[in-house]
Amino acid sequence: MFSVAVLTAQTQSGTPFRIEKLDAALDEIIAPDAMLETLGDRFALTEGPVWVPDGREGYLLFSDNAANVIYKWAANSPLSVFLEKSGFTGTDNSRVGAQTVAGRVAILLIGSNGLALDPQQKLVVTAMADRSVYRLEKDGTRTILADRYEGKRFNGPNDIVVKSDGAIYFTDSVWGLRGADKDPARELPFSGFFLIRDGKVTLLGGDKDAPGMYPNGITLSPDEKFLYVTAGGRRTMRYEVMADDTITNGREFVEDGADGMRVDSHGNLYTTSGGTPGRIQITSPQGKPLGRLHLPQPATEPRPRVCATNLAFGDADNRGLYITACTHVFKIRMKIPGVRPGQNH
Numbered sequence: 001m002f003s004v005a006v007l008t009a010q011t012q013s014g015t016p017f018r019i020e021k022l023d024a025a026l027d028e029i030i031a032p033d034a035m036l037e038t039l040g041d042r043f044a045l046t047e048g049p050v051w052v053p054d055g056r057e058g059y060l061l062f063s064d065n066a067a068n069v070i071y072k073w074a075a076n077s078p079l080s081v082f083l084e085k086s087g088f089t090g091t092d093n094s095r096v097g098a099q100t101v102a103g104r105v106a107i108l109l110i111g112s113n114g115l116a117l118d119p120q121q122k123l124v125v126t127a128m129a130d131r132s133v134y135r136l137e138k139d140g141t142r143t144i145l146a147d148r149y150e151g152k153r154f155n156g157p158n159d160i161v162v163k164s165d166g167a168i169y170f171t172d173s174v175w176g177l178r179g180a181d182k183d184p185a186r187e188l189p190f191s192g193f194f195l196i197r198d199g200k201v202t203l204l205g206g207d208k209d210a211p212g213m214y215p216n217g218i219t220l221s222p223d224e225k226f227l228y229v230t231a232g233g234r235r236t237m238r239y240e241v242m243a244d245d246t247i248t249n250g251r252e253f254v255e256d257g258a259d260g261m262r263v264d265s266h267g268n269l270y271t272t273s274g275g276t277p278g279r280i281q282i283t284s285p286q287g288k289p290l291g292r293l294h295l296p297q298p299a300t301e302p303r304p305r306v307c308a309t310n311l312a313f314g315d316a317d318n319r320g321l322y323i324t325a326c327t328h329v330f331k332i333r334m335k336i337p338g339v340r341p342g343q344n345h
Helices: 024-028
Strands: 020-023 037-040 047-051 059-064 069-073 080-084 099-102 106-110 111-119 123-127 132-136 144-145 157-162 168-172 192-197 200-206 215-219 226-231 234-242 247-254 261-263 269-272 279-282 289-294 306-314 320-325 326-334
Touching: 020 024, 024 289, 037 069, 047 123, 047 326, 059 111, 059 306, 080 289, 123 157, 132 157, 144 192, 168 215, 192 215, 200 234, 215 261, 215 269, 226 247, 226 261, 226 269, 247 269, 247 279, 261 306, 269 306, 279 306
Parallel strands: 047 111, 047 306, 111 157, 157 215
Antiparallel strands: 020 289, 037 326, 047 059, 047 320, 059 069, 069 080, 099 106, 111 123, 123 132, 132 144, 157 168, 168 192, 192 200, 215 226, 226 234, 234 247, 261 269, 269 279, 279 289, 306 320, 320 326
16 A cells, blocks of 8 residues: 555556656656656545655655544655644534545545644644644644634635745635535635734735635745745736745736645746646746646546645655645656755755
C-alpha cells in the first residue's frame, strides 16, 4: 500500500500519467520522461502537504481531511499518523463538515486541510470543522491563532501560506459546515482570504463584493512580492504585497487554478485542478502556460478518485514535487528546485 511504485502505461489500466508540453521552456523544468511515483493509494481525501526538514533527510506531512489526521511520510519508513483529530476535536460530527465523495464512497470534510511551517519551524494548520487556524507547539499543545473575524466564526479555513516574517495568509471556505453555504451555523456571509499578523486578523479579499469569486488556494512568489489566490475555481489572481503584509493591485494572472498552488525558484506557478481528472498546470512568471501534468486515472475497483488538491516541494535539494490527489499521494522529480514558503529565504 505504501511502498513506492512507478506508474506506467504497461502496468496500470485506465488513463496513464502524461506530461503535456505547451511551450519548449517546459523542458527546462521537467524531463519529458520523468516518472510519477505513488506513495499511497488508499486514502479518503489528501490535502495540504508540507515538507519538514529534519537533519540530512526530512519528511512529508499531509492531511487526510476525511480521516481527521495528519500523516507522516518518510523515505524507507512506514507511513505513520503524525497528529490525531487534526481538524475536528469534538465528539459529534453529525453537524460538521460538508459531504463529498472519495471514488464511490461518501465522506465528510472534517479534518485539517492546509499545513505550513512558520519561521520557527512550527506547524500551522487550518482546521476546517473546528473553524480555526492553530499552531502546533513543540510540546504538542495547540495555540489558536484565529477563529473569528470581527467576532464572527470562520466558515472553514482551507489553504494557508506563511511568509518569512511570520505573517500568515489563509483562505476561508464553506466546506467546514455540513450545509456549506446554506448551513444555519454559518456566521460570515462570505468566503474570504485573510492575513494574521501580530495577533490581528485582516480581511484581504474574497466574494463579499464579487459573488462567485470564492478563494481556495494561496501561495507567495519566491521573493514574497506577490500573493497568488485562486478565485472561483477557474482563475488565479495575483496581488502585490505591501510592506505591512497587506495587498494591493490585484489582477487576473492566469485562467487556471481551482485548488492548491506552489512556485518553484524561477517563479513558475504550479496550479492544481481540484477535482478529477487530476491535473497540474505550470505557468511562467509572465503568465504563459508552459505545460501540464495529467495524473493517472485508474479504472480498477474499488473506484479511486485521483484528483489534484495541493503540492509541496521537498527532498534535500527541493526538487521533489509531492502531490496530494484525494485517494492518492504522488511524487515526481523536477529539474528546478521548488520554494518552501517561509523556510528558505
